Amino acid sequence: MTELLFVILIGLFFAAAVYLMLSKFLVRVLLGVVLLGNAVNLLLFTAGRILREVPPIIPAGHDVPVALTANPLPQALILTAIVISFSFFAFLLVLVYRAYQDLGTDDANEMRVAEPENTPGPPTGY
Amino acid sequence: MMSTFLVFCLPFLGALVAPALTRRLGHNAAWPLALVPFGIFLHFLGFNAEIARGEVVTGGYAWVPAYNVSFSWLIDGLSLAFLSLISGIGTLIVLYAGGYLKGHPHQGRFFSFILIFMGAMLGLVASDSFLMLFVFWELTSIASFLLIGFDHEREAARRAALQALVVTSGGGLFLLAGLLILWNVTDVTQLSLLLSYGEEVRASPFYLAIFFLILGGAFTKSAQFPFHFWLPNAMEAPTPVSAYLHSATMVKAGVYLLMRLNPVLGGTPAWETVLPALGGLTLLVGGVLAIRQTDLKLMLAYTTVASLGLLVLLTGFGTEKALAAAALYLVAHSLFKGALFMVAGILDHEAGSRDVTRLAGLRRAMPVTFAAAVLAALSMSGLPPFFGFLAKEEVYAALSGGSLRALAFTAAAVVGNGLMIAVAFAVALKPFLGPVVMAPGSRHEAENLHEAPLLLWFGPLALAVKGLAIGIFAGFTHAVLTSPLASAIAGKPETVSASAVPHVGAALVLSLVTLAFGVLVYLGLARARAAAGRLVEDIGWGPDRGFDQAMRGLLAFSVAVTRFVQPGRMGVYMTATFLAIALALLLPPALYGEWPDLPLWPAGVPFHELAIMALALLGVGAVLAANNRLTAILALGIQGFCVAVIFLLFGAPDLAFTQFMVETLSVVILTLVMTRLKLTPRDHRPFGRKIADAAVAIACGLGFSLYLLKVVQGRFDTALTDFFNLYARTIAHGSNVVNVIIVDFRGTDTLGEIAVVMITGLAILSLIRIRKGRAAAGAEREANP
Numbered sequence: 001m002t003e004l005l006f007v008i009l010i011g012l013f014f015a016a017a018v019y020l021m022l023s024k025f026l027v028r029v030l031l032g033v034v035l036l037g038n039a040v041n042l043l044l045f046t047a048g049r050i051l052r053e054v055p056p057i058i059p060a061g062h063d064v065p066v067a068l069t070a071n072p073l074p075q076a077l078i079l080t081a082i083v084i085s086f087s088f089f090a091f092l093l094v095l096v097y098r099a100y101q102d103l104g105t106d107d108a109n110e111m112r113v114a115e116p117e118n119t120p121g122p123p124t125g126y
Numbered sequence: 127m128m129s130t131f132l133v134f135c136l137p138f139l140g141a142l143v144a145p146a147l148t149r150r151l152g153h154n155a156a157w158p159l160a161l162v163p164f165g166i167f168l169h170f171l172g173f174n175a176e177i178a179r180g181e182v183v184t185g186g187y188a189w190v191p192a193y194n195v196s197f198s199w200l201i202d203g204l205s206l207a208f209l210s211l212i213s214g215i216g217t218l219i220v221l222y223a224g225g226y227l228k229g230h231p232h233q234g235r236f237f238s239f240i241l242i243f244m245g246a247m248l249g250l251v252a253s254d255s256f257l258m259l260f261v262f263w264e265l266t267s268i269a270s271f272l273l274i275g276f277d278h279e280r281e282a283a284r285r286a287a288l289q290a291l292v293v294t295s296g297g298g299l300f301l302l303a304g305l306l307i308l309w310n311v312t313d314v315t316q317l318s319l320l321l322s323y324g325e326e327v328r329a330s331p332f333y334l335a336i337f338f339l340i341l342g343g344a345f346t347k348s349a350q351f352p353f354h355f356w357l358p359n360a361m362e363a364p365t366p367v368s369a370y371l372h373s374a375t376m377v378k379a380g381v382y383l384l385m386r387l388n389p390v391l392g393g394t395p396a397w398e399t400v401l402p403a404l405g406g407l408t409l410l411v412g413g414v415l416a417i418r419q420t421d422l423k424l425m426l427a428y429t430t431v432a433s434l435g436l437l438v439l440l441t442g443f444g445t446e447k448a449l450a451a452a453a454l455y456l457v458a459h460s461l462f463k464g465a466l467f468m469v470a471g472i473l474d475h476e477a478g479s480r481d482v483t484r485l486a487g488l489r490r491a492m493p494v495t496f497a498a499a500v501l502a503a504l505s506m507s508g509l510p511p512f513f514g515f516l517a518k519e520e521v522y523a524a525l526s527g528g529s530l531r532a533l534a535f536t537a538a539a540v541v542g543n544g545l546m547i548a549v550a551f552a553v554a555l556k557p558f559l560g561p562v563v564m565a566p567g568s569r570h571e572a573e574n575l576h577e578a579p580l581l582l583w584f585g586p587l588a589l590a591v592k593g594l595a596i597g598i599f600a601g602f603t604h605a606v607l608t609s610p611l612a613s614a615i616a617g618k619p620e621t622v623s624a625s626a627v628p629h630v631g632a633a634l635v636l637s638l639v640t641l642a643f644g645v646l647v648y649l650g651l652a653r654a655r656a657a658a659g660r661l662v663e664d665i666g667w668g669p670d671r672g673f674d675q676a677m678r679g680l681l682a683f684s685v686a687v688t689r690f691v692q693p694g695r696m697g698v699y700m701t702a703t704f705l706a707i708a709l710a711l712l713l714p715p716a717l718y719g720e721w722p723d724l725p726l727w728p729a730g731v732p733f734h735e736l737a738i739m740a741l742a743l744l745g746v747g748a749v750l751a752a753n754n755r756l757t758a759i760l761a762l763g764i765q766g767f768c769v770a771v772i773f774l775l776f777g778a779p780d781l782a783f784t785q786f787m788v789e790t791l792s793v794v795i796l797t798l799v800m801t802r803l804k805l806t807p808r809d810h811r812p813f814g815r816k817i818a819d820a821a822v823a824i825a826c827g828l829g830f831s832l833y834l835l836k837v838v839q840g841r842f843d844t845a846l847t848d849f850f851n852l853y854a855r856t857i858a859h860g861s862n863v864v865n866v867i868i869v870d871f872r873g874t875d876t877l878g879e880i881a882v883v884m885i886t887g888l889a890i891l892s893l894i895r896i897r898k899g900r901a902a903a904g905a906e907r908e909a910n911p
Binding site for chain 2: 002003004005006007009010012013014015016017018019020021022023024031034035039042043046047048049050051052054055056058059060062064065071072073075076078079082083087088089090093094095106112115117121122124125
């Protein structure tokens with residue numbers, strides 16, 4: 001049951017990612033997002049079952065894999081996920097960077113342009 | 127059948143063309159537009175013979191057959207009376223609005239609204255299916271909202287419009303609930319079928335629920351105490367609206383509903399107690415409040431409340447005579463009240479005031495209006511040979527009796543009617559008799575006062591004369607109008623026989639007493655007004671003020687809720703999100719006992735695998751514990767490369783290579799950006815916050831672990847994997863199965879992925895460009911101030 005090792009590893013990855021994302025500093029959140037991406041990829045990988053050292057490649061001269069190989073489907077999904085999460089990361093990074101340039105902080109609680117503190121309530125008339 | 131369907135669509139079509147037509151023709155657009163209700167009136171006139179024979183016309187189309195919902199109509203004596211009143215008075219109102227709002231910039235919009243309202247009202251009283259009834263019911267609320275708030279630049283009008291909408295459409299929801307229960311109890315969705323289920327409904331355990339829910343709808347719409355307050359406030363609307371909504375249409379919808387359901391719900395102790403009691407109370411409250419007012423429209427509005435109370439009283443009283451009286455009074459009231467409202471509008475329009483204490487001596491200048499007012503007021507006062515007289519005689523004949531209950535209601539009717547007579551005289555006589563008094567700030571000088579134009583006086587005069595004519599030709603009226611109407615209300619054939627010739631009897635005596643009381647109040651109107659005013663002031667709080675308080679409370683509540691769920695702190699949102707995720711993962715197995723089995727520690731795991739996993743965790747730990755951000759970024763790189771090595775070790779070389787590349791890029795870019803930011807190096811969280819965050823994080827991690835463990839302990843379905851292995855070479859001609867899936871089997875997916883990457887690139891580029899552009903613009907501004 002090699003999967004057990006992965007289960008523990010993934011649980012810790014998730015916990016660390018969530019803890020980072022709960023920070024009010026956006027750079028920390030960004031690190032959390034990267035960790036979360038890895039955690040999800042490993043989760044997908046494990047859910048497709050683990051097999052050592054046999055890549056899903058069909059040897060020359062055969063129509064189907066000769067031996068039992070690793071599961072190709074999660075790999076294809078993860079490959080897509082890696083690229084997408086990298087795009088996501090890059091976009092978030094630029095957003096954080098631009099937010100810092102304009103607002104002078106990466107503390108989410110100090111970014112209150114859209115939701116200022118002590119907003120007056122809506123008008124009570126008709 | 128088709129023609130009837132088209133007739134129901136006609137007002138909405140008219141509403142569509144009204145603005146364009148008004149742009150072209152100005153106020154004269156009233157003439158062609160009045161043809162719409164007039165045509166409808168003529169169409170329904172064609173049904174008279176059939177209905178008078180006691181037949182019922184139904185028709186319609188299936189709408190949602192699966193749910194037994196149809197677009198169908200039911201035309202019997204009750205519907206037809208309402209249809210004729212709505213379209214007939216509607217014709218006059220459209221003409222009157224042409225004169226009243228002459229030159230108003232939004233006259234076209236007004237025509238549009240009033241035609242929409244008319245269409246909704248016609249649909250409401252002709253509906254056979256429950257759903258259609260409800261839809262039109264709410265449509266009248268919405269249309270009346272638009273009409274009452276027509277002068278939307280005044281706050282009072284906005285408030286009145288909102289109030290009417292909240293009260294009446296809120297009541298509509300009660301109605302919907304009541305109809306749904308009725309549907310459940312009887313399994314029919316059409317009123318025409320429902321009428322034969324009276325016994326079952328009355329015996330049902332849900333009868334009281336149905337009763338009170340339907341009452342909630344009817345009483346809010348028909349302004350019964352304590353929901354009466356929206357009606358007088360609705361006088362903020364232009365007078366044509368008041369004359370239309372508050373004579374024959376909107377406020378009568380509730381009465382219509384009660385009359386329609388009387389054969390089904392009526393005859394029970396609850397019905398015969400609650401309806402007359404609240405109706406009688408409304409009658410008295412309306413009368414007293416009417417006396418208190420000096421504004422002509424408000425006086426009339428409160429008498430409308432009183433009249434509606436009388437109608438509800440009669441509908442609930444339960445005897446055949448009472449139902450016949452209700453039928454008569456319904457018709458009479460629609461005619462005289464419509465006329466009097468229009469007269470009040472003419473006075474406002476021509477003499478510049480609606481205050482009864484500021485108007486006098488207009489009889490010479492406005493003889494036609496005066497005539498219309500007097501005729502209508504005489505009908506309202508119930509003098510022979512007007513139609514109002516028939517109605518009042520029938521009311522007294524129905525109510526008078528030996529029992530205490532009859533006595534109490536007779537007394538209420540006498541007092542209420544007496545007060546209404548006083549108001550009728552005040553409205554019809556005070557402004558016209560005596561020496562000329564000009565309201566300050568009126569549009570005309572005394573000598574320039576003149577009769578209103580034809581468009582204005584035609585409507586009230588027509589209605590007032592009609593009230594006289596149908597009284598004189600009572601026999602004919604009963605045959606075509608009131609007898610079928612009373613039959614439909616009672617649910618069995620009825621013949622109304624009241625005539626305009628006074629008969630000596632209890633009813634006549636009561637009429638004389640009422641008249642004497644009314645004249646007495648009229649003569650002492652100033653004192654009566656002061657007394658009523660004191661009474662109201664002594665009570666102080668009223669439902670009108672209660673409405674304001676309720677609205678403010680609602681607003682404060684919604685502000686509090688919004689502030690609670692949207693505090694504007696990202697930490698709160700994130701915590702809530704992850705807490706929900708943790709609960710979603712942990713609660714179901716806890717509730718259903720579906721925890722994974724306790725796993726065994728795997729034997730024979732090679733050392734290098736354990737080592738690389740440990741290294742990955744070390745990297746993660748370093749990210750968490752890093753003292754400054756550069757360390758954190760490098761630590762992030764460690765775990766990323768470890769994950770790549772794990773992929774490599776477990777048969778996924780493609781993943782490993784991609785991961786290597788992406789991790790390298792991430793670390794490089796992150797480092798480059800970080801060196802440009804001057805940031806505080808550490809993540810400071812208070813200790814309590816740390817514990818809370820860690821708890822949420824650990825719950826999430828635990829949830830995912832257990833979930834994954836459960837997954838890998840389950841059976842593995844290899845169907846898809848087998849498929850890809852089997853066909854990767856034979857069909858797609860590739861030997862790397864993963865690559866074949868990416869570029870071939872799931873090629874479209876990959877195309878989408880590429881698009882995402884491209885769009886992200888564009889977004890990043892533009893985010894950076896914006897900054898440069900803004901900086902350039904700022905520099906330019908500084909250069910050329």
